[in-house]
Amino acid sequence: MLASILRPPPLIARTLVFVALLGAWELASLAGMVSRFIAPPPSEVFPAIATLFTDNDLVAAFLRTFGEVFAAAGIGSILGMIIGWWLHHDRTAGRAYTDWIAASAAAPLVLLFPLFLVLFGRNAATIIAMGAVSALPPVILKTKEGLDNVRVVLIDVGRTFRLTRWQQVKMILFPASLPTIFTGLRLGLVFALINVVGVEFLIGFGGLGLMIAELGDRFEIAGMYAAILFVVLCSATFFFLTEKLETWLLSAR
């Protein structure tokens, strides 16, 4: 009995910790331990989400940002899968460049934004390019990994049935590596989202990132936190949905 109270099921534990953290934040703010200008209490932040819809046109900002995210992730995914395929197919190239891609996946690529700003100007193209570049490394690495790890015996089965090159790809290589490639696509999407919002914030252009920057500049701190909270909620929902999509697509393979 005591054990089950101390170790509640995951969902309840998660909710309890979340509520406790919000409560601690609220109390710290009420007691004056944290300045309202640094971190307004949750009782001010949550209602501010509603004002974002009315005063700041949250829907337009959301659509704009996610349009950029999809464009960036789409470009990054297609290019990434092509490059991943090439690194798998050409073993010398694979050995030569894979480490570079892995290193770039760990690098804060967002710092390259001034370069893109010069190349494309202060517009959506810069934001999309930045997002696409950051989506590339995980897609490339996971595509190559997925293809590299297809078991030789499955390819041999295809050979004994005299599959054409294209049939080998379509009927064996692709479905066998799909789960791993999907992991790369999802990571790429998340990387694109982070970088799109980040660059919007940095160059003061676009949707949600710009909104957060402006709210901060206007000292509408509760509104700024509400916008950040909204972005976090969106990404979480997004991640959850891609997970569902993956399960569905893999079962339909």
Add this chain to the structure above:
Amino acid sequence: MMVPALRITRVSKHFDTAKGRVTAVEDVSLDIMQGEFISIIGPSGCGKSTLMNMVGGLLTEYDGEILLDGKKVSGCQPEIGMVFQEESTFPWRTAIENVAFPLEAAGLPRDKRVARARDLLDLVGLSGFENHYPAELSGGMRQRIAIARTLAFEPRILLMDEPFAALDEQTRMLLGDKVVQIQQQLKQTTLLITHNISEAVALSDRVLIMTFRPGRIKRVLDIDLPRPRSSEMMGSEKFASYVAEIWRDLREEASKGLQESEAAAR
């Protein structure tokens, strides 16, 4: 004189490794007649799988000649089907989709390939499991799917590389019975690679004993046991004497293999 279904003439295969040249198979010659069931038995590392990959057309660079109905084998042939030792079902396809795979690749219409795959699943005793994915089935069932999938192409020659190696003893015996039954039914020329002596005796018309590296044919033994056979005849005196005879020849080779692998581990 009858032309053998498969004629292997003075076949050798060398591999260049970091430690130098290794001869996997040396000077193997063998005639296999239509409908014959032949087992190749030998210690691990005697080049059995290499030999099978050459016959199956997966390995194309070798010395000597392999003839199918008098014509040289180059690359994989539709007349030759292979069943692999490793798990080889496609995990993203159901049992029936796995079996229909080669028919789909060959462009057979859907209703025809499904009907054919259903018959084959029935043949290997898996009716009722059509829509199960391999992950939901046991190792023995998955191997039967792989066998049915190979049979879908109606190969005249069936090559099986230790298809029961990953299975437990009882499943292995039951599956062996099934394979003999199917082979007798379809009159397929079959080449089975195994390291299990009783299995080789129970299933084969002839047993080939191979030497440890380089793999040569040490002896060919005719198994003169009545058909139809089943694992039940394993208790007979004649069966036991065949097993003992093969083990006498094999023992020396197996201990060479053991010594070599122990020396390599040192």
